Amino acid sequence: MTRAWQCWLALAAAALAGCNDGGGNFDTRSQIGPNPKLPAPHQYLIPPIHIATVIGWAPGEHPIAPPGLNVQALAGDLQHPRNLMVLPNGDILVVESQGPNLDPVTRPKSPIIGWIESLATKGSGGGGPSNRVTLLRDANGDGVPESRSVLLDHLFSPFGIVFADNYLYVAATDAILRYPFTPGQTRITARPTRLTELPGGPIDHHWTKSLALSPDGKLLYATVGSNSNIVENGFEAEHGRAAVWEVDRESGRARLFATGLRNPNAPNFYPGTNTLWVVVNERDELGPNLVPDYLTSVRDGGFYGWPYSYYGRHLDPRVMPQRPGLVARAIVPDYALSSHVAPLGLTFYTASNLPAQYRGGAFIGEHGSWDRNEFNGYKVVFVPFAIGRPSGIAQDFLTGFLDGKGSTRGRPVGVAVDRAGALLVADDVGNVVWRVSRAG
Amino acid sequence: MMAKSAKISGDRPRSTAALFGHPIHPMLVPFPIACFIGALLTDITYARSANIMWANFSIWLITAGLVMAALAATAGLTDYFGDARIRRAPPALPHMLINITVVVIELFNAFVHSRDGWTSVVPTGLTLSIVSVLLLAVSGWLGGSLVFKYGVGTPP
Numbered sequence: 001m002t003r004a005w006q007c008w009l010a011l012a013a014a015a016l017a018g019c020n021d022g023g024g025n026f027d028t029r030s031q032i033g034p035n036p037k038l039p040a041p042h043q044y045l046i047p048p049i050h051i052a053t054v055i056g057w058a059p060g061e062h063p064i065a066p067p068g069l070n071v072q073a074l075a076g077d078l079q080h081p082r083n084l085m086v087l088p089n090g091d092i093l094v095v096e097s098q099g100p101n102l103d104p105v106t107r108p109k110s111p112i113i114g115w116i117e118s119l120a121t122k123g124s125g126g127g128g129p130s131n132r133v134t135l136l137r138d139a140n141g142d143g144v145p146e147s148r149s150v151l152l153d154h155l156f157s158p159f160g161i162v163f164a165d166n167y168l169y170v171a172a173t174d175a176i177l178r179y180p181f182t183p184g185q186t187r188i189t190a191r192p193t194r195l196t197e198l199p200g201g202p203i204d205h206h207w208t209k210s211l212a213l214s215p216d217g218k219l220l221y222a223t224v225g226s227n228s229n230i231v232e233n234g235f236e237a238e239h240g241r242a243a244v245w246e247v248d249r250e251s252g253r254a255r256l257f258a259t260g261l262r263n264p265n266a267p268n269f270y271p272g273t274n275t276l277w278v279v280v281n282e283r284d285e286l287g288p289n290l291v292p293d294y295l296t297s298v299r300d301g302g303f304y305g306w307p308y309s310y311y312g313r314h315l316d317p318r319v320m321p322q323r324p325g326l327v328a329r330a331i332v333p334d335y336a337l338s339s340h341v342a343p344l345g346l347t348f349y350t351a352s353n354l355p356a357q358y359r360g361g362a363f364i365g366e367h368g369s370w371d372r373n374e375f376n377g378y379k380v381v382f383v384p385f386a387i388g389r390p391s392g393i394a395q396d397f398l399t400g401f402l403d404g405k406g407s408t409r410g411r412p413v414g415v416a417v418d419r420a421g422a423l424l425v426a427d428d429v430g431n432v433v434w435r436v437s438r439a440g
Numbered sequence: 441m442m443a444k445s446a447k448i449s450g451d452r453p454r455s456t457a458a459l460f461g462h463p464i465h466p467m468l469v470p471f472p473i474a475c476f477i478g479a480l481l482t483d484i485t486y487a488r489s490a491n492i493m494w495a496n497f498s499i500w501l502i503t504a505g506l507v508m509a510a511l512a513a514t515a516g517l518t519d520y521f522g523d524a525r526i527r528r529a530p531p532a533l534p535h536m537l538i539n540i541t542v543v544v545i546e547l548f549n550a551f552v553h554s555r556d557g558w559t560s561v562v563p564t565g566l567t568l569s570i571v572s573v574l575l576l577a578v579s580g581w582l583g584g585s586l587v588f589k590y591g592v593g594t595p596p
Contacts, residue, residue, distance in 0.1 A: 005537070008537040008540075043555055044555070045551045045552065046551055106496055107500070107554065108499060108503045108550075108554070228556070230557050231492070232492060234491075234492045234493070285555065316557075317558065318555070318556055318557030318559050318560075319557055320490045321490055
């Protein structure tokens with residue numbers, strides 16, 4: 001009888017020895033830039049889930065910008081502001097949005113993940129009406145809007161927004177909507193045209209559809225994120241997803257412009273070029289330092305790996321069947337931003353309010369990590385560019401979101417530049433739009 | 441035959457967790473057994489098809505199996521500690537230890553199966569499912585011995 005106990009204890013000890021978590025000391029800065037260090041994949045038994053609790057901003061608190069710059073709240077009391085756009089007349093459009101929550105419970109894991117994601121957005125606008133576009137008018141450019149109005153509401157999880165030729169294009173999670181619109185208007189009552197259907201439900205895991213206008217103004221570029229982390233909802237669910245779509249602005253005719261981009265967001269043409277750039281959220285559950293999220297230029301017809309591979313030809317062991325022919329032509333992204341920082345906002349700076357060193361570079365809103373023990377992201381970074389390419393290490397630009405005690409006051413998402421040249425940052429759980437401008 | 445009836449005759453080990461004289465443990469054990477065998481079958485089907493639906497079936501079966509195994513274990517442990525004659529029956533301790541091992545393995549298996557995609561099953565998840573089912577065959581046999589050889593929970 002004691003032998004039976006001994007055997008059992010020996011077995012149990014052997015099993016426990018087999019499960020430690022990895023991670024350890026890793027310099028996350030080695031994953032910033034064109035050649036990120038990629039550790040071996042580590043598949044968890046219990047994935048770390050570590051999300052900053054939202055405590056909001058106390059009166060007088062604000063994020064921290066480099067010396068010589070002033071940070072002020074352009075608008076507060078918003079309802080989950082996620083994306084920003086500045087009209088030619090200087091009016092600022094704030095897209096306030098909530099996810100559609102269409103993810104079905106497919107596994108016991110689903111409700112657990114759902115609960116954690118609800119923590120992420122907790123405190124985001126005490127249940128007020130979101131899914132709308134708020135217009136802020138700051139005609140004198142002092143960072144204090146003189147008026148505020150709801151331009152559009154009752155939208156279906158909107159995110160992308162573009163203005164061209166007296167039309168406002170809004171990407172709801174299931175379609176690009178086109179509204180007749182003249183800058184100066186503070187309310188749109190016209191019914192939209194559904195220009196192009198986009199992959200929405202069922203599931204609609206990555207739901208943010210962002211938009212860009214081509215330099216010639218004829219085409220729209222819409223980003224469509226994957227319907228899963230790594231095709232765990234089946235390949236059928238991924239039709240038309242993990243891609244950038246090119247849409248004809250007149251007819252709505254669409255084609256896939258680039259694919260294999262897991263969750264691309266914030267498409268932007270580099271000023272003065274025909275090169276489209278996006279920021280991409282890479283896959284989870286391969287370790288705290290895999291896979292780095294990235295900023296990349298997007299080539300017509302390009303394939304960027306998802307789901308089969310990452311950073312070129314690094315195969316993902318979780319995908320079956322594999323597609324070696326496709327992986328062979330997977331493009332290595334241009335610039336890694338470090339793992340799980342969750343970049344959702346991108347804008348190139350061409351104005352002159354901020355110091356000259358920022359001109360021509362990229363501001364990136366990093367929403368922040370949820371699946372690694374050490375927080376990563378939760379800030380706005382600046383990536384310098386030279387001759388239209390990233391030219392140096394990313395610098396912290398707007399920090400102070402995290403309180404250093406496991407909580408966060410806000411999380412940055414969309415970024416834009418206002419008419420005066422100040423940087424605007426949507427903070428979707430702080431429910432604020434921040435404005436960063438030269439002091440004095 | 442003689443030895444068997446000798447053991448079973450006379451004072452029968454009594455089931456403490458019983459309902460109107462029916463031991464609860466044998467009423468509950470078919471659930472985890474069927475669930476874990478079912479999960480092995482859906483694992484094999486997933487490994488052969490790569491159709492994610494089968495992997496989803498597996499994790500639901502393992503989860504349901506664990507819930508029912510917890511209930512079965514509660515009844516089983518109550519019986520084990522409720523009557524010293526059960527503890528003295530030679531198959532009782534290995535039966536309990538093997539079953540607890542299966543639960544621990546299936547708990548690991550539930551975490552492995554909660555990964556995303558192919559590696560939620562192949563190779564670790566499938567291996568754990570095979571090992572569990574093999575162990576269940578042994579502990580099931582021992583459990584049968586407890587009843588049919590040692591008369592645990594049977595009427596005098």
